[in-house]
Amino acid sequence: MQTDVRSVRAPEESARAFVYRVLSTYIKEMFLHPGEKLAETDVAAELQVSRTPVHDTFSRLEREKMLRPVPRGAVVPPLNTDMIRQTVWMHRTVSQAVLGELYNHRPTTLEPLEHCVAAELEALQGGAIIKMARLHLEFHRTLYSLAGREPVIDVLERNSGDLYRLLRMMESADLWRYVAEQHSAVVQGLAMRDYEMAAHALEAEFDLVKPLLEECRYQRPYFFE
Structure with missing residues (x-):
């Protein structure tokens, strides 16, 4: 996952809101392609946040069907x-x-x-x-x-x-x-x-x-x- 200006965290933005905004945007805008796998540790390091908000965001995106859980991470689902x-x-x-x-x-x-x-x-x-x-x-x-x-x-x-x-x-x-x-x-x-x-x-x-x-x-x- 390569970050850009969309990954800049606003001063008032919580870590959880920041991670959700970045990942949901990347998935919707096809910067992350269907089938691409994400690991919590890699995302946390890339966005310079702790693993907890990343874990919470993965769970939320899975509920919203924007990610699918796989061993040691999640994958961007294909289009239905x-x-x-x-x-x-x-x-x-x-x-x-x-x-x-x-x-x-x-x-x-x-x-x-x-x-x-x-x-x-x-x-x-x-x-x-x-x-x-x-x-x-x-x-x-x-x-x-x-x-x-x-x-x-x-x-x-x-x-x-x-x-x-x-x-x-x-x-x-x-x-x-x-x-x-x-x-x-x-x-x-x-x-x-x-x-x-x-x-x-x-x-x-x-x-x-x-x-x-x-x-x-x-x-x-x-x-x-």
Whole structure:
């Protein structure tokens, strides 16, 4: 495990919170690949903390299914294809309901969503593909927030770890530009009170996941179970 700026501990951050933040981020962002093994002693030495917060973090990540216990450590689990498909179905279904709420109870401003799209386009222009999965997540969180449904997206995100890791594997700028275009169409549809336009754009975005999953499973079968 090689550390970088994300591994810098904030002055007010407890050792346990620090270790959890680093490991969960590394797993979600695919800096730690599926199948990679971690040992508590190595992580403690790398992050310059005692073994106790590392042990506690391993236990927490195992409960959250981001690590699997193995003798003398833990391993980053492979992506579960069935879970990804189920997660996409949940997002697709609930997002349509959220769009309906935004259509019936139009928010006072769509600027937060517009800022999300602008951030995506800026990242693409700068070649920062690595940011796109996180910006994609921020767009959907903002969409739910405008509808007052933060608790719903909280639940969805807790079950979306493998979907997020899959999106981190999408390295095509053209595909991410297509996603940004669909997000822009969602905003435009909401602004014009055109539910069908917004709903179609979200459907088009979710439709990308199936071919992406198939391509990634073909290119890196050892990342999946």
